[in-house]
Amino acid sequence: MEADQLNLQETLVNKTNDHDSFIRDIQDNLPSSSIYVFFLSIFLAQAWVVYITLYNSRVFGLIITVIINKFVKYGHIKFGSFSFSVLSGKIMLRDFHYITEDFSVRIQYGWIIFKWWQKYIPKDLNEDLSHMETRVQMFLDGFQVHVYNKTGTYDRLDKLFGGTADLSDLVEEVTPAKNNSGLSNVNWRDLIPVIKVEMSSGRIIFGNHLVPHSLIFSFEDGHFTYTTKPASTPFDQFMHDAIGKADNFKLMFVQSNKYTGPLDEAPRYMGEGFIVLQTRKIDVHFYMDEPGIVPYEPESVELADGETVVRRTYPCLGMDVKCGKNTDINYGPWVDKQRELLWKFFYPADYQDMVPTEEAKPGEYRNYKKFEFMINLMQTSTVDILFTKDSETQAIHMGTGQGSYIEVTVPWVTSPEGYTTTVHGQLLLVDATTSLQYRSLVECETFEFTVKAFYPITWNGHQDWTCDFIACKTTVCLIFEHKHFFTDLINDWSVKTVPDIYHFVPYTWTINLQIKEFELILLTNEYNWIDTSSHQPENAHIAFCGDLI
Structure with missing residues (x-):
């Protein structure tokens, strides 16, 4: 026991001597100005922490803005701040805007989470993907879309009335374009089967300073889900299905800023403007079939009683709206006049006869026949x-x-x-x-x-x-x-x-x-x-x- 105690004491003495010699070597090797280097390193560390915490995302947003605008030919994109995390698959942005000649999109704050760790499971084309897990989730605060112009329409009218355009070119612009978006590649549906979006507040605006009043859709606490389901007919690919709900929804006319023309006073102002529709809670369901190819053989549909009939079917396209408690609808001559002014601005008359729609031929994409909109007062x-x-x-x-x-x-x-x-x-x-x-x-x-x-x-x-x-x-x-x-x-x-x-x-x-x-x-x-x-x-x-x- 005495030998062990002597060995332990010798070990402690050796460690103390080594520690003292290490400190003595540092003191001998450092110059006399080492105190300034010490405080400089502390200052740089603090500056780096402040930069990473407060300014890195802003600088990165500026760099991303410059790079993206080098490739974007239509409009201007700006990120006030931008940051991302590979481990969590999260992208955060602030003060985002995308401005074009016709519309603008603004987001005060938002983030996107892409769950890359989830397993990729291939599915059939006509399979219902609404029950699958969400891979992409978004949150947006201060979301705003402002539509203020239609330069394409006015360019077409300028060519039409100026006589510089070919008549065949005008007909091609008027007639609906064929759907050649390449959505037949459905890998994106397997990768992103469900998308969920949450919005704390949102506004959609139609109008500018050339019309007396602008039309505004506003809502709070919005929740939206997008997925795909089987098509309504066996001749189409699949159905786009979007479901959303929001609180404190308002549809109203608000006086346009910088408008200098004659102004017709509204019968009654309610807050910001004249409210056309308001409800405490609103549910929206949008559905649209992705058109398939017109078959070379006649379409046959089997009825519920087992009888098979030959008839022409079309992809479905529609929207259902359900209004909850405290729903108020206000209309009248003044609202109808403001609607007419907006319609004439965004859809000006070209004084041309309409072109009949040609039926899609075999081998082409099927055409939509009608758009169905329904509003239910619950x-x-x-x-x-x-x-x-x-x-x-x-x-x-x-x-x-x-x-x-x-x-x-x-x-x-x-x-x-x-x-x-x-x-x-x-x-x-x-x-x-x-x-x-x-x-x-x-x-x-x-x-x-x-x-x-x-x-x-x-x-x-x-x-x-x-x-x-x-x-x-x-x-x-x-x-x-x-x-x-x-x-x-x-x-x-x-x-x-x-x-x-x-x-x-x-x-x-x-x-x-x-x-x-x-x-x-x-x-x-x-x-x-x-x-x-x-x-x-x-x-x-x-x-x-x-x-x-």
């Missing part, structure tokens, strides 16, 4: 028709029940005669009142409407508009003042100026009104006096009832 909602009379706002206020819907069908092809756009809808448990002192107007269980607008192939040809209205179990209250009320509404909706020959289009309106199980109530007070008090009004009524009118 909860009790309000619809207001606003107009002005002598600078005073008048309104028709309607309350609708759960289950009301509006469906719009827009043709994607043009026949030799033209095309027809259809708007169909049904409002349930309608309760309509006016802004007059006597507010009662209409109550009905269901109100169904169908509007068909036929546009001929000639730009100024005769248009035919057909409106069908069907009301069931209806109670109508009429007074003489309603005549002046609706006259003012029609006058405000009508154009007060005489159109010139370059804008005049003849049209015919056919209105069909059918009321089932109706009750018409008229006031029969003495001396035509009406009690408009809100509580227990004292009025005499006479009712006319019938089964059909």
Whole structure:
């Protein structure tokens, strides 16, 4: 034991001597100015930490901006800051914008995660990939898309009216291009089967300083998922399927900045501008078949009863929108005029006859036939028709029940005669009142409407508009003042100026009104006096009832 203790003491003494000699060697070898080198190294280390923490992503963003703009020929891209992590597969960016002659895209902050560690599993072309794991996930804050011009359309009009373009070139620009995007290579679907995007806030803007008001779509807390599913027909490749939901959705007209022309005041401003549609929660479903090749043999479809029929099918294209609680819709003459101004700016008239769409031939990609849009009101909602009379706002206020819907069908092809756009809808448990002192107007269980607008192939040809209205179990209250009320509404909706020959289009309106199980109530007070008090009004009524009118 004594020998072991002596050995241990000798070892500790040797280590202490070695440590002292090491420090002594450093002190002997360092120059007298080593203190300055010490503080300089500390300063450089701190500067490097500050640079890596605060400025590296900004410098890297500047470098990425310069490199990308060397290769991008259309528009300008800028990254305020850019950073990435290979281990986590994450890319972070800040103050991003992409600006072109026609539109701009801006993102205040965002990140993208690509899960490269997930296994790559090849799938069949027509297999449903919606149940697979998400490989790409995105988060965007302050997302904004601003569409302010259509240079391609105006360039085509300049060539057309200037006479410098070949007519065949113009026809090629007008007719829809064939789908040659090369999506037959479906490896990208196997690599990225599902994409999820989260947005804390977003805005989509249409307009500029040349129009009095811009159209804005705004939402908060958006969640969107993109995937692919089997096509709706066996002759197409697959279906693009995007599902999204958001809170506090608003569709509104806002006065454009730097607009100097005449301004028509809105009937009513609500916050930033005139709100056309707002809802607390909105669900959106967009679907689109990826067109396949037209077969050389006739298409055969097997029905549910087993019968096989030969008929032409088309890829589907549509969007379904569901509005939740606190849904308000505001429309009227002023909104319709602003819509017309935006439409004329982004889709100016070329005064040319439309070119009929040719049916796709065998071996070519199939064409879409129509675009179907449907909006469903899932909860009790309000619809207001606003107009002005002598600078005073008048309104028709309607309350609708759960289950009301509006469906719009827009043709994607043009026949030799033209095309027809259809708007169909049904409002349930309608309760309509006016802004007059006597507010009662209409109550009905269901109100169904169908509007068909036929546009001929000639730009100024005769248009035919057909409106069908069907009301069931209806109670109508009429007074003489309603005549002046609706006259003012029609006058405000009508154009007060005489159109010139370059804008005049003849049209015919056919209105069909059918009321089932109706009750018409008229006031029969003495001396035509009406009690408009809100509580227990004292009025005499006479009712006319019938089964059909």
